[in-house]
Amino acid sequence: MTQSLIDETDRRILRHLVRDARQPVAGLARTLGLNESAVRRRIDRLTKTGVIKRFTVDIDYEKADNPIIVLMGVNAGRMPGPKVAKALQDIDNIVEIYTVTGEFDLIIKIVCRDIPCFEEIIEQIRDQGFIEKTRSFVVLNKIRDGHYDDIIKVSR
Structure with missing residues (x-):
């Protein structure tokens, strides 16, 4: 152990x-x-030791003029998820990328100021050439924020 x-x-x-x-x-x-x-x-x-990765700022995207948040499932066919993630990480409005199990190879989080901006991001993703399929989920409301107090609770 x-x-x-x-x-x-x-x-x-x-x-x-x-x-x-x-x-x-x-x-x-x-x-x-x-x-x-x-x-x-x-x-x-x-x-x-890497337990604390960084001290950072938690941005409210809506107040920062990026009110549209989209979670997108991405399939890249035969290309491994980590290689796809590396290719997508330089697209400005993609703020998070996860390799995952299940229907998709990756889940990405995109923030945009408006729908035309989102359309541009979709085109940049498609321009990669190896993307087989995407599915977008527009976030309507954030129910719970990513604070991890309950994960870090003191064990008793």
Whole structure:
């Protein structure tokens, strides 16, 4: 059995960082009842081991003039999913790419300001030449946002 990279204290730190990665370490340490240098060392270790991949901004695409969000299933026939993903990653409005199991090779997330923009993205995808099939799902409402508090809960 392999040992976990994180313990309960790490999980507590991660829960707070997921909510606000910009909070000062001193404030986080106070909130958690821990020593500031210990919290800093733990954050450094979590970053070096890849548990924390990056500190980032969560954009509200609608407020950033990109109100159209589309999830698209992509089939590329015989070309492996990772190669297709590499070919698609330079298309500006594609913000996420996943290789998946099931009906499609990939699921991609596209954000656009309007339908003509989305049509341009579809053309760029088709221009790749190896795409066999796509299916688009326009997002009507986001029901739950991607905050991972419940995944990082302290084990009891």
